[in-house]
Amino acid sequence: MPQPRPETATGIHGWGVYVPRFRIKMEYIAREWGWSDSQWKALAMIEKAVAGPDEDSTTMGLEAAAYALKRAGVDPGDVGAVFFGTESKPYAVKPSATIIAEALGVTPVTMASDLEFACRAASEGLRASLGLVASGMIKYAIVIGSDTAQANPGDVLEFTASSGAAAYVVGPSSGSAAVFEGSYTYVTDTPDFWRREGSPYPRHGEGFTGEPAYFAHIIGAVRGLMDNLGFKPSDFKYAVFHQPNGRFPLKVGEMLGFKPEQLKAGIVTPLIGNTYNGSALIGLARILDNAAPGDRVLVAPFGSGAGSDAYSIIVTDAIEEKRGKAPKVDELVSKKIMIDYSTYAKFRNMIKIVRE
Amino acid sequence: MTGLSVPAVWRGRIHRYRLVAGKCNSCGRIHYPPSHSCPHCGSRGLAEVELPRMGRLVSYSIVYSVPSESRSKAPVILGLVDLGVARVISEITDAGPEDISVGMQVEAVFRRITEDGETGVLVYGVKFRPVKEA
Numbered sequence: 001m002p003q004p005r006p007e008t009a010t011g012i013h014g015w016g017v018y019v020p021r022f023r024i025k026m027e028y029i030a031r032e033w034g035w036s037d038s039q040w041k042a043l044a045m046i047e048k049a050v051a052g053p054d055e056d057s058t059t060m061g062l063e064a065a066a067y068a069l070k071r072a073g074v075d076p077g078d079v080g081a082v083f084f085g086t087e088s089k090p091y092a093v094k095p096s097a098t099i100i101a102e103a104l105g106v107t108p109v110t111m112a113s114d115l116e117f118a119c120r121a122a123s124e125g126l127r128a129s130l131g132l133v134a135s136g137m138i139k140y141a142i143v144i145g146s147d148t149a150q151a152n153p154g155d156v157l158e159f160t161a162s163s164g165a166a167a168y169v170v171g172p173s174s175g176s177a178a179v180f181e182g183s184y185t186y187v188t189d190t191p192d193f194w195r196r197e198g199s200p201y202p203r204h205g206e207g208f209t210g211e212p213a214y215f216a217h218i219i220g221a222v223r224g225l226m227d228n229l230g231f232k233p234s235d236f237k238y239a240v241f242h243q244p245n246g247r248f249p250l251k252v253g254e255m256l257g258f259k260p261e262q263l264k265a266g267i268v269t270p271l272i273g274n275t276y277n278g279s280a281l282i283g284l285a286r287i288l289d290n291a292a293p294g295d296r297v298l299v300a301p302f303g304s305g306a307g308s309d310a311y312s313i314i315v316t317d318a319i320e321e322k323r324g325k326a327p328k329v330d331e332l333v334s335k336k337i338m339i340d341y342s343t344y345a346k347f348r349n350m351i352k353i354v355r356e
Numbered sequence: 357m358t359g360l361s362v363p364a365v366w367r368g369r370i371h372r373y374r375l376v377a378g379k380c381n382s383c384g385r386i387h388y389p390p391s392h393s394c395p396h397c398g399s400r401g402l403a404e405v406e407l408p409r410m411g412r413l414v415s416y417s418i419v420y421s422v423p424s425e426s427r428s429k430a431p432v433i434l435g436l437v438d439l440g441v442a443r444v445i446s447e448i449t450d451a452g453p454e455d456i457s458v459g460m461q462v463e464a465v466f467r468r469i470t471e472d473g474e475t476g477v478l479v480y481g482v483k484f485r486p487v488k489e490a
Contacts, residue, residue, distance in 0.1 A: 021450050021488070053428040054449055054467040059480065062466045090468075090478055099480060103373035103466060335488045337450070346428050355424045355473065 006134035007183050011176025012313065013074060013140065014169035014322065016067025017285045018060045019272055019332040022050040026159055028341045033154040040159045044246025048273025050339065051148045051163035053347050057086045058096040060165035061146035062103050064278075067326035068142065069104060071177075072169035076105040079169075080138025081129060082112040085122025085277040087195070087202075088148045089114060100144065111138070118193060119242060119276040120303020121145070122166075127183055127309055129170040140171040145277030145301075152201035153350055160245050162273025166281035177319040178288065178297070180311060182229045186220035187307030194305065209304065214244065217308040218252050218300050225298075225310035233257040236312075237295040240266030240283035242302035244274050249283075265290060266299075271333050286329040291315045360472040365479050372481025375409065375464055377442055378402045386442040409464035411439040411484070418453050425471060437462055437484050450485040461487040 025047050026040035051060065061084055069076065082104075084097040097112035106112075111132075115121040122145030129141035146165035151157040173179045192213035195202035205213075218241055226232060233239070239258045241249040246269050253263040266283035269275075275282060280301040287297055295315045302308040345351050370376055371389050378390030382399035388407060393400045416435040426432055433448040433456060448456060449467055462484040469479045 052450055052467075054447075054469075054483070056468060059466045059468060066466075099373075102369060103480075105374065349428070351428075353424060353427055 005182050007130050007180040009134045009173055010130045010170055011173040011179040011316070012168055012288070013171045013176050014068040014070065014072025015177075015285045015288050016064045016069070016071060016167045016326050017278075017282050017329050017332055018063035018067070018146075018165045019282075019329075020049050020051045020055055020060065020163050021335055021337045022052055022339050022344075022347065023047045023272075023336045024050055024339055024341065024344045028344075029158055032341045033158070035156075039156065042247070043159055044270050045159055045273070046270045048160065048162035049164050049275070050344050050347055055148070055163070056090045057088045057146040057148055057165070058090050058099050060148075060163065061086070061096065061144040061167065062100045064146065064165040064167035065100055065104060065142050065144050068167040068169045071322045071325045072140070072171070073325075074140050074169055074171065077109075079104075079106045079140045079142055080110055081132055081141040082106055082110060083115055083122070083125030083129065083141065083143050084113070085115045085117070085120075085125050085143070085145045086147050087116060087118055087121065087276060088150060104142070106142070117307060118303035118305050119147075119279060120301050120307055120309065122277045122281060123301035123303070123309045126168065126170065126311070127185060130180060130183060133170055133172060140169055143168045143170060145281045147276035147278060148348075149274060149276045150195070150201050153345070155201070157202070157204060160269070160274040162275055164272055164275030164278040164282060166275075166278045166285050168281065175318060176316060177322050178313040178315045180313050181296075182225055183309060183311045184221050184225035184228060185307065185309045186217050186224060188217070190217075190304075190306035192304045192306055204304075209244070210248070213304060213306045214242070214248055214302055215252055215255065217306050218242065218302050218310075219256060221308035221310040222256055222298065222300050225312060229312055231312065233262070235296060236262060236298045238262055238265050238287045238291065239298040239300075240280055240287060241300045242280045242308070243267060243269035243283060244279070246270035268329060268333065282329060288315070288319065289323060289328040289330070291319060293317045293319060360470070360477060360479065362477050365477055372469065372479075373466070375407045375482045376404050377407050379405045388442055388444045407442060407444070408439045410487070411437040411462055413448070413456065413458055413460050413462050414438045414443065415458060416448060416456060425473070435462070435484060447483045448485065449483045455486060463487050
């Protein structure tokens with residue numbers, strides 16, 4: 001008799017999202033740097049979220065994690081791991097995970113670490129959490145994906161690189177809002193996007209970020225998962241992928257055989273930009289905000305360098321009582337303060353101030 | 357460098373992160389930030405309590421002339437916030453002078469309070485911002 005997959009012993013007990021209030025329209029970025037409007041329209045972008053001058057990946061990650069804990073209704077003392085996935089660490093050396101764990105009241109008896117794998121670091125934390133919880137080593141884990149994404153001013157990346165965070169409380173399947181059915185990881189050494197030590201902005205391989213990186217790795221992970229579980233695209237109510245822009249997730253979904261109605265509920269990048277480690281996980285949160293018990297969801301984050309994880313989850317009855325305990329994604333997206341390019345440049349430290 | 361004391365920043369982290377105040381076991385009044393003795397009756401019998409995270413702006417001051425490390429946040433708004441059980445002084449964030457008024461509802465958010473130059477410690481804690489309707 002086949003053994004049940006370890007993932008089936010685990011589930012999502014809480015989810016939370018944080019989106020900064022400030023937004024900049026694509027027109028302002030295009031106008032500033034002489035881009036044609038066709039450039040950002042081809043990325044299916046409208047606006048992007050901008051962190052305020054006193055926000056960073058740690059502050060946003062804490063807010064998202066606090067919402068996730070609220071939905072989970074878990075005693076912070078029962079959390080045995082805090083994993084913080086980011087590529088915009090406020091400290092090069094010193095974990096943000098300990099700051100967040102302390103603020104949540106999880107310390108001192110817990111694992112806590114910052115993970116790095118471009119936009120996929122939090123997803124690696126999620127998969128590790130499934131193993132830790134399934135093995136019984138810990139009861140609950142908090143996984144956070146948070147970024148204040150950097151882009152060289154004037155680079156096409158500036159249209160999408162934004163700020164935001166998502167967090168999940170993972171624990172035993174019993175009592176969870178969504179149970180994991182399986183997971184699958186696919187990684188290779190592919191230099192599609194990188195930031196060298198000491199460099200303020202990343203570089204990317206233009207078209208190279210698409211076919212051999214984003215598409216190849218997500219397709220590798222999703223097909224591997226579906227083969228293992230014996231599922232086909234029509235078995236899922238929703239599918240959500242990493243969203244570097246508004247176009248790629250629709251395209252990769254179509255390549256895998258998903259229909260637009262399965263994909264649209266999880267796409268948030270056109271309204272807030274690419275939140276990097278938050279990207280697919282904010283999309284999943286938007287799905288959980290609206291999903292019904294019994295819905296099966298596919299989620300596949302991606303990180304440059306490169307790799308992707310695919311997860312299959314089934315929503316349970318418990319989702320109904322958890323949903324209203326924290327703000328929904330649409331509510332956070334709608335609360336906004338529009339800013340111009342100069343304010344954006346000031347907030348993102350693009351204007352050099354000589355300190356006295 | 358602003359010369360922040362790392363031990364002092366470390367000692368105050370729980371109060372700043374979780375909005376923890378001191379409650380006097382003798383007179384019952386609550387004060388923030390917590391001190392070693394009650395500022396109202398002098399008692400040293402104190403307990404720690406977490407304050408509510410929603411309140412109302414009682415008064416505020418707008419600071420236009422700020423240190424260079426706060427220039428990107430200028431003007432800085434300092435507010436007196438009534439949380440029902442206690443009043444706290446906090447920076448009001450995500451808002452300009454045109455966005456605030458006495459009596460408005462504000463909510464606690466976790467932010468960078470300050471930083472010790474470009475290489476020193478980062479100080480995190482709670483600030484307040486206007487509650488915004490969706």
